Amino acid sequence: MYDGTVATLFFYLFAVASIALALGVVLGRRLLRSAVCLIGVLGSSAGLILVLGFEFIAGIQVLVFIGGIVVLLLFAIMMTSEGHTFEQRPNAARRVMGGIVATAFFVVTLSVYWNTDFPLVSKEGLAVSHEDVHAIGRKLLSNERDGYIVPFEVISLLLLAALIGGIVIARKHDPEDT
Amino acid sequence: MFPTPTITHWLTLSALLFSIGLYGIFTRRNAVGVLLSIELTLNSAILNILIFNRFVASDDVDGQVLVLFIIAAAAAEAVVALAIFVSFYRHRHTLDVTQANHIYDQGNRTS
Numbered sequence: 001m002y003d004g005t006v007a008t009l010f011f012y013l014f015a016v017a018s019i020a021l022a023l024g025v026v027l028g029r030r031l032l033r034s035a036v037c038l039i040g041v042l043g044s045s046a047g048l049i050l051v052l053g054f055e056f057i058a059g060i061q062v063l064v065f066i067g068g069i070v071v072l073l074l075f076a077i078m079m080t081s082e083g084h085t086f087e088q089r090p091n092a093a094r095r096v097m098g099g100i101v102a103t104a105f106f107v108v109t110l111s112v113y114w115n116t117d118f119p120l121v122s123k124e125g126l127a128v129s130h131e132d133v134h135a136i137g138r139k140l141l142s143n144e145r146d147g148y149i150v151p152f153e154v155i156s157l158l159l160l161a162a163l164i165g166g167i168v169i170a171r172k173h174d175p176e177d178t
Numbered sequence: 179m180f181p182t183p184t185i186t187h188w189l190t191l192s193a194l195l196f197s198i199g200l201y202g203i204f205t206r207r208n209a210v211g212v213l214l215s216i217e218l219t220l221n222s223a224i225l226n227i228l229i230f231n232r233f234v235a236s237d238d239v240d241g242q243v244l245v246l247f248i249i250a251a252a253a254a255e256a257v258v259a260l261a262i263f264v265s266f267y268r269h270r271h272t273l274d275v276t277q278a279n280h281i282y283d284q285g286n287r288t289s
Contacts, residue, residue, distance in 0.1 A: 022198040026202035057246075061224070065221070081273075098202075098204030101204055102197040113189045118185050121237070136242055166257040
């Protein structure tokens with residue numbers, strides 16, 4: 001027994017929330033408020049991912065994106081603003097250019113989407129759990145032809161390099177040291 | 179009242195989020211603000227991949243694995259960006275990207 005009305009309702013709810021909060025991220029002049037709006041956008045996206053039926057990815061989104069990345073950005077905002085978190089308003093030319101680029105991208109992408117027949121294979125409703133964590137784990141660590149073991153190792157090296165690079169770039173340099 | 183969301187509705191939502199992020203990248207003057215907009219576009223890309231995984235290739239988990247990689251890369255990118263911003267702010271006492279058009283301060287290089 002599956003009722004699609006609830007999934008539809010939640011889709012529109014999260015869609016409106018994420019778009020409004022995304023506008024808040026982009027248009028606001030206070031950076032801290034923008035970061036809090038970004039938390040809202042990512043939370044709404046986690047909700048949308050849940051509506052799609054991927055619980056594991058939604059959990060990772062909340063844990064890593066909201067818990068890790070946005071907190072890092074909050075650190076960046078607080079360490080680089082001495083009390084004043086206002087940002088100067090962009091000039092009109094910049095705003096017009098940004099608006100033109102964003103609108104052009106949106107129109108082109110939308111015209112492609114609405115004119116394409118996607119080969120839909122899944123006819124079942126939304127919000128049905130559609131997930132197999134065991135399959136993800138096997139795929140991630142398998143060394144068959146369609147496995148992802150090499151990208152997995154590369155991304156762990158990338159994280160290590162980012163860790164060391166972050167420390168080296170951000171530390172205070174002694175004047176006599178080099 | 180509302181139509182049941184099909185794949186086109188989902189993709190429209192994702193494209194709209196991406197466009198908003200794009201506008202932010204072009205108009206923000208603070209570097210951290212630009213980074214916030216980039217996170218917005220990354221988030222919409224994740225959503226897009228998951229939508230295609232759900233509707234077009236629902237037997238595979240490749241999209242979900244790819245999303246895990248994207249999230250890891252986004253974390254690494256945020257770390258390095260934070261370090262660069264802190265270092266830049268220490269040299270220049272501002273994060274305005276419109277004033278960041280040369281690498282070294284001529285003359286008074288602190289530290």
